[in-house]
Amino acid sequence: DAGITQSPRHKVTETGTPVTLRCHQTENHRYMYWYRQDPGHGLRLIHYSYGVKDTDKGEVSDGYSVSRSKTEDFLLTLESATSSQTSVYFCAISESEALNTEAFFGQGTRLTVV
Amino acid sequence: AQSVTQLDSHVSVSEGTPVLLRCNYSSSYSPSLFWYVQHPNKGLQLLLKYTSAATLVKGINGFEAEFKKSETSFHLTKPSAHMSDAAEYFCVVSDAWAAGNKLTFGGGTRVLVKP
Numbered sequence: 001d002a003g004i005t006q007s008p009r010h011k012v013t014e015t016g017t018p019v020t021l022r023c024h025q026t027e028n029h030r031y032m033y034w035y036r037q038d039p040g041h042g043l044r045l046i047h048y049s050y051g052v053k054d055t056d057k058g059e060v061s062d063g064y065s066v067s068r069s070k071t072e073d074f075l076l077t078l079e080s081a082t083s084s085q086t087s088v089y090f091c092a093i094s095e096s097e098a099l100n101t102e103a104f105f106g107q108g109t110r111l112t113v114v
Numbered sequence: 115a116q117s118v119t120q121l122d123s124h125v126s127v128s129e130g131t132p133v134l135l136r137c138n139y140s141s142s143y144s145p146s147l148f149w150y151v152q153h154p155n156k157g158l159q160l161l162l163k164y165t166s167a168a169t170l171v172k173g174i175n176g177f178e179a180e181f182k183k184s185e186t187s188f189h190l191t192k193p194s195a196h197m198s199d200a201a202e203y204f205c206v207v208s209d210a211w212a213a214g215n216k217l218t219f220g221g222g223t224r225v226l227v228k229p
Binding site: 031033040041042043044045048090096097100101102103105106107108 | 123146165
């Protein structure tokens, strides 16, 4: 398995509180991604990073921010959690953006906002 | 813009019978195509990927997929289902010319294998 660790693996939080999820990789891959998984939608991209301090939005970025201060760490922050952000969050890494380069996924973080 | 449609949200097969999971895609340019599998409460694992070297792609665990450009399809098959194949399967496309190697997922097909 690719060296990707997500923490925490499970979290329950209250509406309106800030939450930070962490993704740590040991593969030295340039690209890192945050996806959320909801039934019937597959996985949808929230934000991604193409290098230290270089990030960009995905298709469902509203209410989320990210930071990448080191190659190995990519943080996802929910500034003020809402019930609609209850989901399973996956971090992924990719070595390059070349054709046919696959992504490797972490084990996921199940977040419940009550 | 790229998109992926998995034509069946659920597929039920008997153990030992063939499995067919259907996927259609749209992409502005030459796409990268993948199938991923997710077992319950697990992360996603790559089954196979289309590399343009051959239209029939073989993956792990006996799965294979055929790329048909004229039909914009990338269907996944396995000749004989095993109980361990019960999982959710995702067809994924990445636009080769888009920055960031961003993946677009289909909605997923959940496979049930009956003994």
